Amino acid sequence: MSRVVDDSEEIRGVYIPIEGNRLVLPNAAVAEVVSYTEPTVLSGTPDWFIGEIVWRRIPVPVISFERALGGSAMSLSTGHRARIAMFNTLNGVSNLPFIGVIAQSIPGLIRIKSENIVAVSDQGDANSLVLHEIMLQGEKGLIPNLDRLEEMVAEVMEKGGYAR
Secondary structure (H helix, E strand, O other): OEOOOOOOOEEEEEEEEEOOEEEEEEHHHEEEEEEOOOOEOOOOOOOOEEEEEEEOOEEEEEEOHHHHOOOOHHHOOOOOOOEEEEEEOOOOOOOOOEEEEEEOOOOEEEEEEHHHEEEEEEOOOOOOOEEEEEEEOOEEEEEEOHHHHHHHHHHHHHHOOOOO
16 A cells, blocks of 8 residues: 655545445635536536536535436435535636535535555556545545546536637
């Protein structure tokens, strides 16, 4: 098993609960977590592309990570604890500054150190939505490929004529 964090590093991170797992990211990747609001459905989009909400006067696409990984269309649970995590995009595309990802419950903060994280598997595929499957403090997690997520959302927005 390989290490994901160098021995001398500590990364302040956030975990996003999703159905049957959790996403683990550095704090800087998440702009804010907001209460769940039913997104406006955009026609002709894949089932993982839930819709769009307006946040900070900006239309933000909202996705289900579970569905994007191939989970069941029925796997979306948006109970009273559901939230939307606003991810900062990484590639500087001005018309897509944020992507909303549905969280099944309230995300949490975590300190990631070399002694509490181990890569279980490397996906190794640039087209994969998951860079690493990990064990973090004894619990499983996924490190998402934010570049690929952004590409997927941008493709849907462009194909559907929703590009701004």
